[in-house]
Each structure stands twice: as C-alpha cells, then as structure tokens.
C-alpha cells in the first residue's frame with residue numbers, strides 16, 4: 001500500500017461480494033469508484049462544455065493520445081500549459097496509449113519495435129512505439145497514462161493472440177523505462193490475451209508483477225459480445241491487486257458496466273453515451289429509447305421523468321427533442337449528450353451507494369428488471 005502522502009493512492013472503502021467502492025486519489029483530485037469516464041477524443045466530450053460534463057457528476061475525463069498527437073500535437077499542448085489547462089478541465093484526466101487507434105487502422109505494419117502507419121491528417125508515414133507513446137503522454141500531462149499494448153482483434157488465431165501478449169509484455173517494460181514523470185503521472189499496465197483465459201491469466205500475472213499504480217483489462221469490447229467479455233473479466237479481475245484501481249477499457253452498455261462492477265472492476269470509459277446521443281438514442285430507467293421515432297412527435301414528457309440532468313430538469317420534452325433531431329439542430333446533440341452522460345454517472349453513483357450499503361447484487365437485479373421494462377429495439 002503506498003504511503004498516505006503518495007500522489008496516487010487507492011483506498012478500497014467497501015466490498016459487496018466482489019463489487020468494490022473505492023477512492024482513487026490523483027494530483028487533480030479524487031475519483032470515486034466505480035466510475036465512468038466520458039470520452040473526449042480530441043480533448044472535448046463531443047457537444048458538451050467542461051461545465052456541462054462536470055454537472056453530470058463526472059470526475060475524470062479520457063482523451064486520446066493518437067488524435068491529440070496528430071492534431072494539434074503534444075508539443076503545442078505542452079507549450080500552452082498541458083492538457084488540463086488546454087481543455088479547461090481541472091479534474092483528473094486519463095490518456096490512452098494510441099495503441100487501440102493505430103491497431104484499428106487498415107494499413108499498419110506491426111513489428112517488435114512498434115507500429116508503422118499512415119498519418120490520417122496529412123498522409124505521412126509515422127511510427128508509434130512504446131517510447132514514443134509515453135513521450136507524447138508525458139508531454140500531454142494526464143494524471144493516468146496507459147501502456148502501449150497490442151490490441152488483438154476478435155476473432156484472432158491463437159498464434160496472433162499469443163504474439164500480442166508477448167509484445168504487450170515486452171512493450172510494458174519499455175514503457176516503464178521510458179516513463180519520465182512517475183511522480184505526477186500514474187502508468188497503468190494492460191492485460192491482453194483475447195478470449196483465451198489461460199493466456200489472460202498468464203498476462204495478468206506478468207503485468208501485476210510490474211507493481212504499477214493501476215491495471216487495466218484491454219482487448220475487450222472488440223466484437224466478442226457480452227458473454228465473452230463477462231467471462232474474460234470474471235477470470236482476470238480476481239488476479240488484479242486489491243489495493244489498486246482496475247480499469248475495464250472501452251466498455252460499454254449499462255448492463256456491461258453493471259456486470260463488470262460485479263466482478264470487481266472500478267473504472268470504465270466508452271463512447272456509447274455520447275455517440276448514441278448524437279443519433280437520438282437515449283437511456284432511461286426503463287430502457288433505451290430512440291427520440292427520432294415518430295411515437296415521440298407529440299410526447300410532452302421529458303426524456304426520463306426520474307432524471308435530474310440539466311436537459312430533463314429544464315423540462316425539454318421528447319416532442320421538442322424529436323423536432324430538434326428532425327431539424328438537425330445542434331441543440332439535439334447537446335441535450336441528448338447531457339442526458340446520456342448524466343445517466344451513466346448516476347448509474348455509477350447508485351452502484352457505489354449499493355456497494356457501500358452491502359447490497360450491490362440486490363440493487364442490480366432491481367435496476368435491470370426496471371431497465372428491461374420498456375426497452376425498444378435499437
């Protein structure tokens with residue numbers, strides 16, 4: 001357990017079966033877990049101001065290293081005072097390693113040294129290596145930075161998954177050596193291994209042996225589906241240190257998050273709430289609804305009568321939102337994004353309270369029963 005004055009410290013406050021409630025201290029304030037981090041790909045949560053994000057209850061933001069390195073460039077961000085100052089968010093920030101984005105590119109070349117690819121902005125040849133990823137993340141200055149790993153696709157041949165784990169572990173050692181600011185930035189390692197539980201366990205043990213301030217499960221939410229995601233998380237979570245935050249990357253829908261909390265995961269990020277919002281899909285206590293559906297054309301109720309978000313509290317009706325989407329008004333994305341991010345943050349707060357009260361499983365059963373009530377086909 002790190003000392004009380006350490007810049008990064010995780011206090012496990014309560015457990016309800018495997019579910020955890022904790023407090024992760026960072027140089028920019030605490031993160032109360034379980035926690036959902038809204039995604040600010042280019043340093044902005046799409047269609048929301050930092051104040052609007054903060055008002056949802058979100059404490060920590062995620063920003064994408066790959067996108068920020070391409071534009072505006074980490075050197076400019078550093079020159080303008082670092083990422084917190086640049087994006088006007090004084091709470092904790094996490095940057096990913098850029099690995100997920102470059103592995104999603106069509107024409108990349110993977111080697112033990114790193115990944116070569118074409119810059120999407122100007123077409124030039126580039127290489128991302130563990131050292132380069134950490135150099136960019138050190139310059140951006142987020143509180144939590146992620147190791148550069150190989151995210152294998154799903155499905156993948158066993159040999160490909162095995163090679164990905166070997167590289168992920170070798171690259172993790174290089175990331176640790178390259179990390180120039182461990183006193184102000186916590187480097188999290190990432191467990192890979194596809195859906196092979198033995199390989200996952202092997203990778204988890206090797207990552208845990210590095211004694212890092214936090215550990216993530218990566219390579220999930222890549223098309224394997226809810227069942228396999230659950231199986232991997234259930235197998236890996238117990239292998240992770242109890243006194244460090246555990247981050248499940250890129251997951252997911254409300255039911256995915258609640259399953260993962262039940263396995264003992266603490267931190268989450270996903271583009272789903274904001275991406276869905278921009279297409280008119282919003283989350284309610286009684287399931288997901290699509291505001292663009294004609295059934296809402298005359299609906300005078302807010303998105304969710306039990307919601308306290310700025311959009312619902314202000315009384316914007318489903319009919320008005322339906323109209324805004326039909327008219328392609330920017331306000332449709334703003335209001336729906338505020339609502340969806342608030343929904344995710346409220347879900348995490350309730351889950352946390354349930355863990356603190358020692359009744360997470362009962363609470364989740366009740367939530368999911370109501371949530372299944374009125375769900376529409378997407």
Ligand SMILES: [Zn+2]
Nearest residue numbers: 307309312339
């Ligand atoms: Zn709302």
